[in-house]
């Protein structure tokens with residue numbers, strides 16, 4: 001039989017006293033064993049041993065190890081010296097086994113085992129050997145020349161080629177040098193490094209220790225590696241996210257803090273100066289309010305892209321949140337560098353952007369604080385740059401201001417004002433003044449613009465230019481706007497009852513239009529007041545019309561359908577797009593005072609606007625008429641209505657009413 005043939009073939013091996021056996025890896029059975037091996041395996045006969053199913057209680061790790069041996073035999077005829085513990089009858093027998101490739105009769109790769117009993121070892125070392133063989137930790141011993149002397153099974157599975165040196169295994173040669181440097185100087189080192197493995201590039205935590213090779217007694221390095229790729233990737237991702245703004249991908253506030261600390265250390269050594277440039281987009285809320293949040297986001301992404309590309313010389317370009325960006329600059333001549341960057345930023349931010357099919361223009365307001373003169377810690381510098389930015393905004397936006405002491409007071413007052421404004425409504429401190437709108441032909445008052453005032457208990461009369469922007473950014477404009485409209489409607493009704501038929505005009509903010517309750521509230525206010533809708537008007541600005549979407553158009557049509565007319569305010573200051581006049585139900589155009597007051601410069605455009613309006617049968621109001629000369633121009637161009645200090649500033653309703661009464665003729 002088969003077994004006899006084998007016995008013949010291997011007969012000579014019975015002459016040696018060393019246990020020798022041949023193992024059929026695929027079938028997990030003994031193929032042949034010499035007498036000494038039968039003894040070790042505690043088998044009465046060769047046949048009995050060959051009939052044993054050695055795979056029946058084989059652990060998963062032993063099975064893997066055997067498969068690995070087999071593939072190493074096939075691929076490069078490897079030979080291994082391992083310590084094996086056999087359990088022939090439940091009792092452990094520890095052996096040093098030399099494992100080598102051996103082709104079986106049918107050509108399949110089997111394993112030739114030559115055993116010598118292991119040196120007498122205590123149970124501790126037996127267990128440690130077992131652990132070494134079965135652990136997922138990769139353990140290798142490298143000789144002085146860098147060649148591998150030993151690898152445990154896990155390490156063998158991981159290497160790309162069996163002769164691979166540690167140097168070739170570590171992806172980054174500098175990291176390798178650092179690791180070896182540490183081992184040389186301190187005897188050991190642990191680092192997490194990228195490693196080339198048979199499974200591709202992985203992250204391994206590598207511990208290397210100087211030791212002696214037990215066989216040769218020469219210096220060697222014992223390396224253990226654990227695969228920490230999963231942790232490393234999760235960590236890297238978390239770290240990336242923690243330091244990035246998810247929308248624009250720019251570094252975030254946390255990253256700013258980190259970079260700043262690193263930068264200042266360097267600055268000290270190099271004798272440089274640093275500046276924090278705080279950038280806020282002007283009227284960004286308008287874009288959000290009119291085109292929607294998705295468009296606002298798209299604009300922020302676009303601005304981020306421009307900043308990143310334009311200011312490559314900066315240390316850091318970050319987004320702090322909302323429409324706020326920050327640039328960190330380091331230079332020998334910081335003032336010059338900041339000014340150079342200001343010009344560049346003004347240009348690149350102001351370039352029109354196509355957002356969701358609309359052309360959007362935006363300008364930046366910038367505040368700068370300098371290190372170290374305006375503060376040494378990042379919190380102070382950020383606060384001061386922010387204060388400077390507010391000052392830039394107060395000075396007409398689209399500009400830059402350097403921080404100076406004293407700014408804090410001004411801005412602190414803005415912050416308190418925000419809080420106080422919330423109470424102003426409850427305490428009934430918001431009042432409505434009325435400015436006459438006059439018929440140019442006969443000088444009679446035909447209308448009034450309702451203008452909000454804040455009667456502050458300490459500050460006195462606060463002008464709307466100050467508190468309307470604050471109320472817009474806090475959202476309070478909804479209540480304030482509703483209050484002004486309601487008061488104006490009541491006033492219109494009261495004047496009507498007194499025989500004065502005036503059109504009363506009320507300013508609207510973008511935020512009011514985007515509020516679901518806007519129309520119902522307006523209807524209710526008109527009813528409550530008993531006011532004639534046809535004698536009410538709302539004023540909107542061009543920036544609100546940037547959004548030519550259907551909702552806005554429908555809303556304006558609904559307002560018109562109620563009888564309330566719509567005026568386009570401040571015309572000439574923004575886009576001056578006459579196309580809006582056709583697309584939207586606009587009845588009146590208010591030419592901005594800056595236009596009226598600098599007629600010489602703008603004459604051709606002003607004249608064109610006026611003639612367009614006539615063609616389109618729009619009524620025109622000239623705003624800000626202060627001088628007789630301006631009035632003469634208005635009259636010469638057949639502008640129907642005007643408003644300005646030449647006639648009257650805005651007045652409390654009682655004074656306005658007295659003025660009406662003093663007029664020689666009443667309107668019908």
Ligand code: C2E
Nearest residue numbers: 451452463464465468484507508509624625626643644645
């Ligand atoms: P506006 O709508 O352009 O209002 C006209 C502003 O020009 C008023 O300033 C008015 O007092 C001023 N003005 C009128 N005639 C002359 C003149 O001959 N020369 C000069 N130099 N100025 C003149 P005011 O009342 O300070 O209002 C400023 C702005 O505040 C308004 O500009 C408007 O945009 C806003 N505002 C006022 N009340 C409200 C409100 O109830 N709701 C909203 N949303 N905005 C309001």
Ligand code: CA
Nearest residue numbers: 449507539569
């Ligand atoms: Ca107005």
Ligand code: CA
Nearest residue numbers: 569570590623
């Ligand atoms: Ca105006």
